[in-house]
Amino acid sequence: MKDFAIGSVPITEIEIGMKASYSQTITDSDIKAFAGLSGDHNPVHVDSEYAAKSRFGKRIAHGLMSAGFFSAIFGTRIPGPGCVYVSQNLNFLRPVYIDDTVTAEVxxxxxxxxxxxxxxxxxxRVKGKKVITGSAEIFIPEK
Known part of the structure; x- marks a missing residue:
């Protein structure tokens, strides 16, 4: 199967089993920016002292930040520009920490x-371990 880079894949060329991925390392500024955009200032994300006393032991990234990487794949790789989400379900399995590199795969x-x-x-995935699983449905409008 092809692993698609940036570009649009016509629906007539999309086949079961096709894959694409995107990776990004989570930074402190990413978490602060996401908190500002989403309004989610939960101290487990933004307060080091609070997070140190949590079950995670340190600050964690917002789960939806990592899940947002699926949107990057859908909008730029497969299917590509113009597609829109119909649905997405998510299961959050493990936390993502500052400096973790998240690889989203579809x-x-x-x-x-x-x-x-x-x-x-x-x-x-982070370091080969699943941190989020789920499924999505995407609509491809006619051009």
Whole structure:
């Protein structure tokens, strides 16, 4: 199977089993920016003293920040520009910490050319361990 780089993949070329991925290292400024954008200033994300006393032992990234990397794949790799989310479900398995590199991966599980919808399995990993699993459905408008 091809691993697609930046670009758009026409629905007629999308096949079950196709994969794409995106990686990014989480920084302190990413977490602060996400807190500002989302309004989620939970101290487990933004307060080192509070987080040190939590079950995580230190600050963790917002789960939806890592899950947002799926959107980067869908909008730039497969299917590509113009597609829109229909649905996404998420299971948060492990925390993501500052300086962790998150790799988001998607794999096509279903192609409905008539409805122009593609289904995907979605996984985020840190150091080879799953931190998020789920599935997504994407709609590809006609151009």
């Amino acid at each position: 794999e096509v599980t279903k192609v409905d050319q008539e409805k122009r919808r593609i289904s995907f399995d979605t996984i985020c």
